Every structure is written in structure tokens, then in C-alpha cells.
Amino acid sequence: MSAAEFAAAQWTRATGAGVDPHEYRRVTEDLTSVTDWGPAFLRTGHAYLQRAADAGSPFSAGEHLLTAARWFHLATLAPYAQAHRAAVEADRALGRALTLLEPSARRVSGEGFTGWLRGPADAPGTVVVVPGLDSAKEEFLDLVFALLARGLAVFAMDGPGQGVLAATTTFVPDYERVVGRVVDALGVTRIGLVGLSLGGYFAARTAALEPRVAAVATVSGPFRLDWQELPPPVRDLMAQRAGGADAAHAFVRHVDLTPLAPRIAVPLLVVDGGQDVIPGVTNGEPLARLAPRGTYLSVPHGDHLLGNARAEWLPQLGDHLADSLRA
Known part of the structure; x- marks a missing residue:
């Protein structure tokens, strides 16, 4: 299966999980192989971790962390060597988000x-x-x-x-x-x-x-x-x-x-x-x-x-x- 076919197959699952559909397209449109999926989604999750670190309020930071958790989880849907790392990152981001948003x-x-x-x-x-x-x-x-x-x-x-x-x-x-x-x-x-x-x-x-x-x-x-x-x-x-x-x-x-x-x-x-x-x-x-x-x-x-x-x-x-x- 090509990267484009894989991205199309995961489209509604990803948007149903709550990621922005436009960002999903931007992240997936340049993938040349399914093996690129995990690293690309990890990078996107890490970008949201940085947004959380730079946020002006705990609420904004928590929202960014929830989005990071979504992207890290989606990184696990394609097989690659660091899939467990992505699952751990998703778990950690969710925990940090709830600590801020729902003490x-x-x-x-x-x-x-x-x-x-x-x-x-x-x-x-x-x-x-x-x-x-x-x-x-x-x-x-x-x-x-x-x-x-x-x-x-x-x-x-x-x-x-x-x-x-x-x-x-x-x-x-x-x-x-x-x-x-x-x-x-x-x-x-x-x-x-x-x-x-x-x-x-x-x-x-x-x-x-x-x-x-x-x-x-x-x-x-x-x-x-x-x-x-x-x-x-x-x-x-x-x-x-x-x-x-x-x-x-x-x-x-x-x-x-x-x-x-x-x-x-x-x-x-x-x-x-x-x-x-x-x-x-x-x-x-x-x-x-x-x-x-x-x-x-x-x-x-x-x-x-x-x-x-x-x-x-x-x-x-x-x-x-x-x-x-x-x-």
C-alpha cells in the first residue's frame, strides 16, 4: 500500500480522533512511504509539545498537550521501530494535559x-x-x-x-x-x-x-x-x-x-x-x-x-x- 493510500484509509479515523483535517493533509501529503508515517506524526506531536511549553496559560498548554496526545497515538497506526515510543509519548502528553485542565x-x-x-x-x-x-x-x-x-x-x-x-x-x-x-x-x-x-x-x-x-x-x-x-x-x-x-x-x-x-x-x-x-x-x-x-x-x-x-x-x-x- 502506498503512503497516499494508507493516509486515505486512515482519514476519517484520524479526523474522528479529533485532529485538524487540514493539518492531517499537510502532514501526510508529502509522505513517500508508509514507513515515513510514524516519524512524521511524532514530529507533529513534538511541535505541539513546544506550543504547550510556549503557551501563555495553563489552559492553552493543556489544549496543546491533548492535541499532541492525539498525534502521538496516530503515529502508532503504521508499523515502525519507534511505535512504542509514540505510545509512551501519547500517554505522557495526556497525563500532563489532564494535570493542567482537570486537576x-x-x-x-x-x-x-x-x-x-x-x-x-x-x-x-x-x-x-x-x-x-x-x-x-x-x-x-x-x-x-x-x-x-x-x-x-x-x-x-x-x-x-x-x-x-x-x-x-x-x-x-x-x-x-x-x-x-x-x-x-x-x-x-x-x-x-x-x-x-x-x-x-x-x-x-x-x-x-x-x-x-x-x-x-x-x-x-x-x-x-x-x-x-x-x-x-x-x-x-x-x-x-x-x-x-x-x-x-x-x-x-x-x-x-x-x-x-x-x-x-x-x-x-x-x-x-x-x-x-x-x-x-x-x-x-x-x-x-x-x-x-x-x-x-x-x-x-x-x-x-x-x-x-x-x-x-x-x-x-x-x-x-x-x-x-x-x-
């Missing part, structure tokens, strides 16, 4: 997870945001802001094999155990879950097996995966995050919500994009149909993660979780 934000870490708890202490509920195959807590800042605006507390996390933990841990099939440890560490009695991409599978599985989940939403989550049909780049990434090809193959065999969907007794919203067609991936309609309280929202022109159609699903998802957790 009440709290870093919470434990076995197999790390993340930031944000929002009011007396919130009617806490939503755990679960990333996917190559996403991380820094990618979904706008989703977090939408939930915070509804008065909820939010814990955006990296789990095993994700984000800043990707270099030192690998995927686990029983992700509900990780979320259980998160709930214990947060000290809450009930949570909402939103999972994005492969995180949608993790969230749905957890909602079926963890009794403290009170509401759940998935975005572009797989109902089932078929290893033989997955594109080679997806297989390679899965092998990297799972700890090898054999481990990835075994992990994919677990990704089938057929037996678990009927056990999801809480309100469930399943969001899919009609243009999200990845070979080997079954989208979420069967999940919504089999779950007792499932609702299906398909946006016909939406792509993977629906970064090109946020207005048509993000408000409804925020309301779904807020209303369910207040009930």
Missing part, C-alpha cells in the same frame, strides 16, 4: 490495565471506555468529552496488548476479568461500558459475564471473526498484539458472541457503519437481535468507527448510557 482527574492502574478517571465524584454512573485492536485511550477523547458533558464519570483505559501496555502485555480472551479488576480499583458498584472496534467484543463479552455492568454500547464491534478471511495486515497486527501467530489464531477462535449475546440482560446499543466491510468480520446486528434489550443503529454511510458520521450516533450513544445509568 481532579485520577490515574488508576492495576494488573493488566491503566487509565484516567475523570468526572464528578457524585456522578450517577461511571462509564469505562474500552479500546480495540490498535486503538488506545488517547483516540477517543471526544467520546469521553460527550459522556462528561452528560454528568457521567469516565474511565478511559488501556488493557492488555493495548496503548501504552502493548509493548509489555498481550491480549487476553477473558477481558471481563480485567474490567472486573477495574471496577474493584475504581470502588464503584455499577458501571456502563462502551467498546470500540475489537473493544466492542470485549465490552459485549464483559456485559454478559460481569454482573456490575448496568449498560453497554458497542461501536463497530465484531460479532464474530474468521481467521481464514481476515486480511493479512489484520492478521499480522493481531499476531503482534496477541503474542504470536498461534496465539492470535487461538484468540480469534474466542471471538464469537453467539452463546453470550442472550446473556446480556442490560440495555445495549450496537452502532455499525454501513460502509464498514472488513473481510472475516461479522458486524453487530446479530448481537443486537439476540440480546434481550438490544437496539441496533446502522448509519448507512458510516465507515469503521464512524469517524465520518459522528453526529448521527455519538449523541444517541451518550444519551443511551446516561439514561440507562440514571434509571
Whole structure:
């Protein structure tokens, strides 16, 4: 794949993550190879670190640091030698930003997870945001802001094999155990879950097996995966995050919500994009149909993660979780 093709494929994901579309074009238009992607995005992130250092107020510095975190995370989407450095830089920039912008934000870490708890202490509920195959807590800042605006507390996390933990841990099939440890560490009695991409599978599985989940939403989550049909780049990434090809193959065999969907007794919203067609991936309609309280929202022109159609699903998802957790 050429650099131009790769940049086009990541376009709505990057803009959906909150980077300026004009700057994205400027950064990517001169790339001659996909291998140039990571260094170019790292340079852009570092430029925002400098803007933060030169800022005239803590608020401006914090805003620049949030933007830096986005660019550093996006640097990890193409394979290159310093991908883990970019993930660490993203994690560090987000932490510095929240220290300035939200002094009440709290870093919470434990076995197999790390993340930031944000929002009011007396919130009617806490939503755990679960990333996917190559996403991380820094990618979904706008989703977090939408939930915070509804008065909820939010814990955006990296789990095993994700984000800043990707270099030192690998995927686990029983992700509900990780979320259980998160709930214990947060000290809450009930949570909402939103999972994005492969995180949608993790969230749905957890909602079926963890009794403290009170509401759940998935975005572009797989109902089932078929290893033989997955594109080679997806297989390679899965092998990297799972700890090898054999481990990835075994992990994919677990990704089938057929037996678990009927056990999801809480309100469930399943969001899919009609243009999200990845070979080997079954989208979420069967999940919504089999779950007792499932609702299906398909946006016909939406792509993977629906970064090109946020207005048509993000408000409804925020309301779904807020209303369910207040009930």
C-alpha cells in the first residue's frame, strides 16, 4: 500500500480522533512511504509539545498537550521501530494535559490495565471506555468529552496488548476479568461500558459475564471473526498484539458472541457503519437481535468507527448510557 493510500484509509479515523483535517493533509501529503508515517506524526506531536511549553496559560498548554496526545497515538497506526515510543509519548502528553485542565482527574492502574478517571465524584454512573485492536485511550477523547458533558464519570483505559501496555502485555480472551479488576480499583458498584472496534467484543463479552455492568454500547464491534478471511495486515497486527501467530489464531477462535449475546440482560446499543466491510468480520446486528434489550443503529454511510458520521450516533450513544445509568 502506498503512503497516499494508507493516509486515505486512515482519514476519517484520524479526523474522528479529533485532529485538524487540514493539518492531517499537510502532514501526510508529502509522505513517500508508509514507513515515513510514524516519524512524521511524532514530529507533529513534538511541535505541539513546544506550543504547550510556549503557551501563555495553563489552559492553552493543556489544549496543546491533548492535541499532541492525539498525534502521538496516530503515529502508532503504521508499523515502525519507534511505535512504542509514540505510545509512551501519547500517554505522557495526556497525563500532563489532564494535570493542567482537570486537576481532579485520577490515574488508576492495576494488573493488566491503566487509565484516567475523570468526572464528578457524585456522578450517577461511571462509564469505562474500552479500546480495540490498535486503538488506545488517547483516540477517543471526544467520546469521553460527550459522556462528561452528560454528568457521567469516565474511565478511559488501556488493557492488555493495548496503548501504552502493548509493548509489555498481550491480549487476553477473558477481558471481563480485567474490567472486573477495574471496577474493584475504581470502588464503584455499577458501571456502563462502551467498546470500540475489537473493544466492542470485549465490552459485549464483559456485559454478559460481569454482573456490575448496568449498560453497554458497542461501536463497530465484531460479532464474530474468521481467521481464514481476515486480511493479512489484520492478521499480522493481531499476531503482534496477541503474542504470536498461534496465539492470535487461538484468540480469534474466542471471538464469537453467539452463546453470550442472550446473556446480556442490560440495555445495549450496537452502532455499525454501513460502509464498514472488513473481510472475516461479522458486524453487530446479530448481537443486537439476540440480546434481550438490544437496539441496533446502522448509519448507512458510516465507515469503521464512524469517524465520518459522528453526529448521527455519538449523541444517541451518550444519551443511551446516561439514561440507562440514571434509571
